[in-house]
Amino acid sequence: MSRFVSYSPPRIATDVAMQRGQEFLAHMDSRRSVRMFSGDDVPREMIEIAVATANTAPSGAHQQPWTFVATNDQVVRHSIRVAAEIEETENYEGGRLPPAWRAALEPLGTDSDKSYLEVVPWIVVVFAQKSTPMPDGSLRKNYYVNESVGIACGLFIASLHTMGLATLTHTPNPMGFLNEILDRPSTERPYILFPIGYPAADCTVPDLTRKPLADALLEVPSPS
Numbered sequence: 001m002s003r004f005v006s007y008s009p010p011r012i013a014t015d016v017a018m019q020r021g022q023e024f025l026a027h028m029d030s031r032r033s034v035r036m037f038s039g040d041d042v043p044r045e046m047i048e049i050a051v052a053t054a055n056t057a058p059s060g061a062h063q064q065p066w067t068f069v070a071t072n073d074q075v076v077r078h079s080i081r082v083a084a085e086i087e088e089t090e091n092y093e094g095g096r097l098p099p100a101w102r103a104a105l106e107p108l109g110t111d112s113d114k115s116y117l118e119v120v121p122w123i124v125v126v127f128a129q130k131s132t133p134m135p136d137g138s139l140r141k142n143y144y145v146n147e148s149v150g151i152a153c154g155l156f157i158a159s160l161h162t163m164g165l166a167t168l169t170h171t172p173n174p175m176g177f178l179n180e181i182l183d184r185p186s187t188e189r190p191y192i193l194f195p196i197g198y199p200a201a202d203c204t205v206p207d208l209t210r211k212p213l214a215d216a217l218l219e220v221p222s223p224s
Contacts, residue, residue: 028158029210034166035116036203042121042196044072046163051124054156060144065129066152066191069182072122076181080193081117083177084170088112091173108206114170120197125178126153127188139187149191156194166199 012020051068059065071077091097092112097105117123128149131139142148153169160167175190184190 031161032205033168034199034203035168036200037116037120037197038200039119040198047122050156050159053159054152057152057155059148063142065142065145066149067127067188068124070124077118077123079181081114084114084172085112087172116195120195122196124194124196126191127184128191129188131187153192165196167194167196
């Protein structure tokens, strides 16, 4: 039987709400994906806060089909780097990436070198739970897994940025080696690998622009 509780958040005055929204927009517009990291320590509590924030995400049927696996262990980070570079070498130097994909990546300057995976103090790998083992030994099928985990990852990124941390949505393809290294079951699949740390003092990022609001937002019917 469904159980409901009262939900009555305070109504925010429109001018205050818009100011908050503009401040959040400016804050998030300053976020960039980073591949040049400092090795400076990041407290475990900051990772916990970011994961707790991600855990507030809406999900299909409230199944919360995600697992965040964090490591600051040097041996584990080295193993992840080695395995990732094997796959990425095949992608970049071995010709596994089709020409159109390589052309799309060219402005980002990416290559098979993933040495930053050993520079960052933390790696967090998000796994999507295709199904979830239940106490009675059965498997519960999860619904809207990609959508749910994607939203959680977005909140995770926002939380990291709010705490002054940088990250990158790294998705080596294929990613199955992460199940083995991090001892995750076959009911989970790697979704995104997040290297996490502070930007290096000499950090640079590609000179990119975001698409204008007019291209991202359409109103139906169009305002006159």
